[in-house]
Amino acid sequence: MTSAYCLKHCLKRLPLALMISAALTLMACGGGSNTVATDTVVVEGPLVIPAPPADPGTVDSAPVPAGVPAFVDNVASNQRGDARYATLETNAGVRVLSGFLAIWQPLTLIVDAGVTAPAVDNFPAVVTSKWTGVPNDGTPDGTILNRAVHDANINYVASLTGKRTPEQELAAYLDDRRGKGYSVTDGLGPLTAAWRSAAQQTTSITAIPADAGTVLYNDSGNNTGVGGTANTSFGNAVDLLSLIGNNGSTEPAKRFYKYARPYRWSSQVIVAPSLVPAKSTTPATDGGFTSGHSAEATRDVIAMAYMVPERFQELLSRGLELGENRIMAGMHSPLDVMSGRIQAQAVAAANLYDAANAAKKTAAYAQAHATLITQTNTTADSFNAYAHSATATTDRFADYASNKVNYLRRMTYGFAPIAATNVAPVVPKGAEVLLETRLPYLSDAQRRVVLKTTAMASGYPVMDDAEGWGRLNLFAAADGYGSFVGNVIVNMDATKGGFNIMDIWRNDINGSGKLSKLGSGTLKLAGNNSWTGGTQIDAGTIEANSATAFGNGDVYSGASVVVNTAGNLSITGKYTQLASGALEINLRSAQSQMQVGSTVTIAGGSLRIRFQNGYKPSVGDTLTVINAGSLKGKFTSITVDGYTATPTYTATSLQLKLTA
Structure with missing residues (x-):
């Protein structure tokens, strides 16, 4: 008996939730994998579990700028009264602010205002500058x-x-x-x-x-x-x-x-x-x-x-x-x-x-x-x-x-900018440490990418130092990525406490990358997002706190998705929930719903409806909680807080009629 024959005939005798499990097991026994990656899995009749969003196969990075002395390695050179550290080239504290030289040319390019220092090694002695500190007084100044x-x-x-x-x-x-x-x-x-x-x-x-x-x-x-x-x-x-x-x-x-x-x-x-x-x-x-x-x-x-x-x-x-x-x-x-x-x-x-x-x-x-x-x-x-x-x-x-x-x-x-505004951002060596406790669930490499994708545009006065310190926007970086490029894998282990349990990203995330959620923690997305590579939730929870929380891609969930938006949640691609998945929708009005532009595929799992902001529907009301281009499959269980509900699945929606 072939695997195909077994899959076709044996599954007919199983309930829907067990069909999926058995199908995946049989595939594994035949040398395949029980993790769907690139192929669809035909279960029974019309129900097809789509593939998860495609793996981009790359990971974004923010390499240390090449050919630039790292401030963190040279901070001890930030001295005065030492001829070895009296110039732009030799003093890190002076060099990091060199963008000012596009605006002001000091009288001398030496750390010499009120300073003297003896010659040392091959560095000449520092002689006190003639700068008086009073502009336009008739004495030497700057330009x-x-x-x-x-x-x-x-x-x-x-x-x-x-x-x-x-x-x-x-x-x-x-x-x-x-x-x-x-x-x-x-x-x-x-x-x-x-x-x-x-x-x-x-x-x-x-x-x-x-x-x-x-x-x-x-x-x-x-x-x-x-x-x-x-x-x-x-x-x-x-x-x-x-x-x-x-x-x-x-x-x-x-x-x-x-x-x-x-x-x-x-x-x-x-x-x-x-x-x-x-x-x-x-x-x-x-x-x-x-x-x-x-x-x-x-x-x-x-x-x-x-x-x-x-x-x-x-x-x-x-x-x-x-x-x-x-x-x-x-x-x-x-x-x-x-x-x-x-x-x-x-x-x-x-x-x-x-x-x-x-x-x-x-x-x-x-x-x-x-x-x-x-x-x-x-x-x-x-x-x-x-x-x-x-x-x-x-x-x-x-x-x-x-x-x-x-x-x-x-x-x-x-x-206003005084130079090109489209120069790609760079991230200084060691800057990632500034986010070490704020984004503890990310790696150092990921924190560097966060700094890169949230950096200010180039061209502003003083801010364009060669290492990138001036363009760092630490406030925005605390709100997570600004752009997804390639795979972005977030692994939040709630047992570690703090932000590993729960965090919120409020930036407007763009890009063509894919977000994958691992670990037991909860990641909340609250920006006006537009990334296109999709979202895969393998463990823990992703909570949608804005209408466009999931950007413009597919959503594929084998874990927990919470919809907690002021209005509707808009998913422009497909929404797929596996048997292991759980969907929670918090409604604030009778008009609130999850709107999916393409196909909703429900291979089981649970749905919970909760009510917020004082909204309390009446017994007998019928709520449309999901609206889609097409809807296939059913939830294994549906819970509505404070009510019992009768579900009606149509070709494009899920409606719940509330009873006492």
Whole structure:
């Protein structure tokens, strides 16, 4: 008896669910595979299980830029007062900001503003520059190479400071005078008080003092808190905040680029009155490019986001807000604070990437979570929800949409591109470490691709460094891939906790690749997606949180699919559910449904209908829950919360009539 004869005649005696299992088993016995890959499986009569979306056969990558000295390998060269590191070619902290040379040519291309250094090896001695720090005073200065960008840079500050409110002056004052490590902790929202208590952070600055016009008011607090063994429950976390700034000085760049502060360029820039005493009296050593406050704030929030990735985007938003407050104060220009972000990202990555710090960052992450969970009376399972439990009344960063808009605005400050906008992004060596705790279920190689597919367009002032630090959009990267190329395999092991249990990708994902879901965790897709290679769910759950969550391809499920959209879910290709699959549709109105442009094939499995947002249908209502180009097969079981239901399968839809 042939396998074909057995398959044809023996299956007639089996129920539908067993037909599929038996068919696959017989194929396996004949030397085939019980995993459908490229061929369809004919079960009985008209029911045909389509093949899953085609395997692209490739995997996207983001190789380290060739021929470019890696910042993470050369961070220790970010020094001043050493002739070996006095040039663009020899100082990594200067080189990462070299895009500024398209706008401004400093008087000398040496780290020499207020600096001397003896000759060493084959490097000549550094002689103090003649730059005075005061533009247009009749002494040697530098050369403006892009007048439009320079003027826009200074005029931006003049415009902002000219309409500054008292509340904005207070924010600018606090972020100027207070320790940056203390300031940015309010990016933790509901976790702020717990963090400050655990870190034993203090500040002496809570308001603008009455004598601010005559007295320079400095913070006598401890900035990041108490570290080391003196703080047994949180010292490791505080230590990481200190470690993240190693070799992070902005002074080498300031002394190389020799670009004046905005109030020295224009009398239209109004320094906050409360900060006038803080103005330096030595402009020759007080360049504006790059902003030290902005860089320190960015380093601090990256360290905190590494330890508490549940507040990753909120913390990054707070760091860039502090940078904007430097503009509001009149102390820095947009290009100053943009460059601070760029340099800080590179420095933070270098310290997190350093193998010597591996145990320290692991200990800091573990300690931060253990202590904050205890302080907030939460559990590992409820901690993330608690971290986002506040409203805008008590958490300035509670609104995701506002955070996203402001982050993008603060990345470019409205500057138009000054170079080609279509240069392919590159990802610096080691940059993937910045996403290590935020996307723990991805590999380092995958995190690099995330950074590549979410990077900013090329061409913006200052941002086009050769390694790619300037174009990194860490806010977008925290929302997952921006594009699928080739196979994208996501394996989320829920037993590992945290984001391995559940995560949400909110980017608008394009591309021709295929998404495959493995592991027991849940991945939520919430973007306006358009990728075409399809989706295969082999384990765990994919939850559709937007109408176009699955892009423009087929959906093939042997595990769990949850439809949780405000309106209809649109699947433009085919939807196939195997006997092992489970479909859950959350309805918010009688019009909500899953709409499939092509064929729905149901080889068994379960369907569950739930109701949300106060929607409660009446007994006797008939709901159309699936609408398709064609519908074949049936679910093994159907559950409707709060009702019993009678299903009606038509050639193109599934309808459920509700009874008590």
